[in-house]
Amino acid sequence: MNHGPAPRTTKRAADANQFRHNHYVPEWYQKRFLLPGEHKYWYLDLKPEIVTNGKVRYTRRDLLNWGPDRCFAQDDLYTTKWGSIENTELEQFFFGEIDSEGKGAVEYFADFAHPSADGEAFKTMLRYMTVQKLRTPKGLGSIAELAKSESKNVNLLLLQRMQNIYSAIWTECIWQIADASDSETKLIISDHPVTVYNRDCFPMSEWCRGYSDPDIRLVATHTYFPLSIEKVLILTNLAWVRDPYQSERALRPNPNFFRHAMFKFTDIQTDRKLAEEEVIQINYVTKRRALRYVAAAEKEWLYPERQLGNRDHWRKLGDGYLFMPDPRHGHMGGEVIIGYKNGTSAAFGPYGHRPWQKGYKDPAREKREWDSLERFKAEWAAMKGQDYTGVTFQFASRGHPPMTRDSDEMHEHYLKLDAEIASRPGERSRRRRLRMEQPS
Incomplete structure (x- = not known):
């Protein structure tokens, strides 16, 4: 009896069906x-x-x-x-x-x-x-x-x-x-x-x-x-x-x-x-x-x-x-410079630009983002409270766990800043367009 080729063909077909x-x-x-x-x-x-x-x-x-x-x-x-x-x-x-x-x-x-x-x-x-x-x-x-x-x-x-x-x-x-x-x-x-x-x-x-x-x-x-x-x-x-x-x-x-x-x-x-x-x-x-x-x-x-x-x-x-x-x-900056063993280096901006590319340094963008980030931090603190909604390892050090909340002074600063921003023309209507009506 010849048991050679036929079983191998059957196995190949079975293997193919397994992946269909x-x-x-x-x-x-x-x-x-x-x-x-x-x-x-x-x-x-x-x-x-x-x-x-x-x-x-x-x-x-x-x-x-x-x-x-x-x-x-x-x-x-x-x-x-x-x-x-x-x-x-x-x-x-x-x-x-x-x-x-x-x-x-x-x-x-x-x-x-x-x-x-x-x-x-x-x-x-x-x-x-x-x-x-x-x-x-x-x-x-x-x-x-x-x-x-x-x-x-x-x-x-x-x-x-x-x-x-x-x-x-x-x-x-x-x-x-x-x-x-x-x-x-x-x-x-x-x-x-x-x-x-x-x-x-x-x-x-x-x-x-x-x-x-x-x-x-x-x-x-x-x-x-x-x-x-x-x-x-x-x-x-x-x-x-x-x-x-x-x-x-x-x-x-x-x-x-x-x-x-x-x-x-x-x-x-x-x-x-x-x-x-x-x-x-x-x-x-x-x-x-x-x-x-x-x-x-x-x-x-x-x-x-x-x-x-x-x-x-x-x-x-x-x-x-x-x-x-x-x-x-959040923090501004974000430029990363890497040094290699052969003495060469590489640099990246916060958005991945290389030093020779347009956008690597953009003072106007950095000024706008600095102002808007501080504004957003204040709005967030007023919405969410003093405790952070998430924790990073940025400010941790050996023997000290990551921070989980703002200091009293910083939180008070944010609340005052948010109150000032909320009084600006158009700001309250902007917020109303985003806020969800709460269930009664």
């Missing part, structure tokens, strides 16, 4: 949003199919109780076809490596605490988040629109070439890790988990229709990525933290994608405790920016709009500052 059911949100990531001891969660279809079967026409169920193996997945999403040859190596090797390395990076930042500084985890996280943003049906649709391509093979090739496209912009953001442990409502996830929010780009606006997201380089654009059922990573453009009084849709300084950038672990803000209302508002944004599916450990978390009622105005979420880090940790 493609999770665009990995199973290991989904499991981070299950309650302890649970293996399923609630999976909501925002656009359930209408099925015609003979003379019967019906809409499929929109709410399902499924496990991660069945959620956020599509057959042959990443299978390429060249003539009659189908290839699953993209799922097996490219996404396999991305997911394997990304898992550790997600765990690192979910548990991040100062003074940790793992540069490899940081680089892995940037690549993982970029690919996660591009690999979903929404991300692939945006690539197709950008490239004006109907070729699946071409779009998947472009995805691989773009795997580091957001790295420089995100590196120069203020990073913040927020915690929902004090809230009964926890975080939900969507079919596009790396989510983008700009308060001036409403869900049905030209920046958000179809597969589109607001450009991450628009100054007021926040990028956020839930790390677990209780942790979320929020990235905010430095220029927006320094000056949230400018046009939300202005481009940040030095918006070029492909270049070197510098990151400071000590500037990461931790220990922000999200209030129940803030978690619900974040879930609302997640749902509105999803393409088709959202999932949650509890059924009621899937309907944040019901809990918000008339407090769902896009611009007014968080009184206009839902995703903002605490500006009192």
Whole structure:
């Protein structure tokens, strides 16, 4: 009996089939949003199919109780076809490596605490988040629109070439890790988990229709990525933290994608405790920016709009500052100079400019940002109180933990400054346009 070639062919076919059911949100990531001891969660279809079967026409169920193996997945999403040859190596090797390395990076930042500084985890996280943003049906649709391509093979090739496209912009953001442990409502996830929010780009606006997201380089654009059922990573453009009084849709300084950038672990803000209302508002944004599916450990978390009622105005979420880090940790300057062993050096401005580039030194911009940052610190202190909403490691020293609140003198200074600013013409009306009406 000949047992040679046939079994090997069968095994190759089995191996190929193993990689044809493609999770665009990995199973290991989904499991981070299950309650302890649970293996399923609630999976909501925002656009359930209408099925015609003979003379019967019906809409499929929109709410399902499924496990991660069945959620956020599509057959042959990443299978390429060249003539009659189908290839699953993209799922097996490219996404396999991305997911394997990304898992550790997600765990690192979910548990991040100062003074940790793992540069490899940081680089892995940037690549993982970029690919996660591009690999979903929404991300692939945006690539197709950008490239004006109907070729699946071409779009998947472009995805691989773009795997580091957001790295420089995100590196120069203020990073913040927020915690929902004090809230009964926890975080939900969507079919596009790396989510983008700009308060001036409403869900049905030209920046958000179809597969589109607001450009991450628009100054007021926040990028956020839930790390677990209780942790979320929020990235905010430095220029927006320094000056949230400018046009939300202005481009940040030095918006070029492909270049070197510098990151400071000590500037990461931790220990922000999200209030129940803030978690619900974040879930609302997640749902509105999803393409088709959202999932949650509890059924009621899937309907944040019901809990918000008339407090769902896009611009007014968080009184206009839902995703903002605490500006009192903000500082001017930011020039970084690196010396190498061979005697050479390299310098970077706060927005990644090199010394020979226009914008490396910009006295007018620095003066405007200095004034606006002090103004914002005062407004924030008046809104949030003396305690910081997040903690950095900037001012910590050996034997002394990071500061968690302003001194009495500094807080009093901010309150007086804010009162003076609030009396300026037009300032009260500006604030009213951002403030959410409180429930009675």
